[in-house]
Amino acid sequence: MKVKIDLDLCESNQLCVSACPDVFKMSDDDELIILIEEPEESLRYDLEAAVNVCPRLALSIED
Numbered sequence: 015m016k017v018k019i020d021l022d023l024c025e026s027n028q029l030c031v032s033a034c035p036d037v038f039k040m041s042d043d044d045e046l047i048i049l050i051e052e053p054e055e056s057l058r059y060d061l062e063a064a065v066n067v068c069p070r071l072a073l074s075i076e077d
């Protein structure tokens with residue numbers, strides 16, 4: 015699976031970082047960074063939680 019982010023929508027509130035810190039991180043200048051673009055299947059649960067918690071609908075998963 016692949017993680018997609020629309021940075022134009024992201025408001026840097028870190029909710030996805032809390033839900034899935036293995037995949038998401040905030041940079042020093044408050045921009046969201048994807049640490050693993052193609053995460054292992056074992057991260058799917060946390061990743062889906064991150065997608066669902068994003069109030070801006072900025073995240074998606076491609077299978």
Ligand code: SF4
Nearest residue numbers: 024025027028030068
């Ligand atoms: S939860 Fe959404 S708006 Fe918040 S940092 Fe993550 S992608 Fe950006």
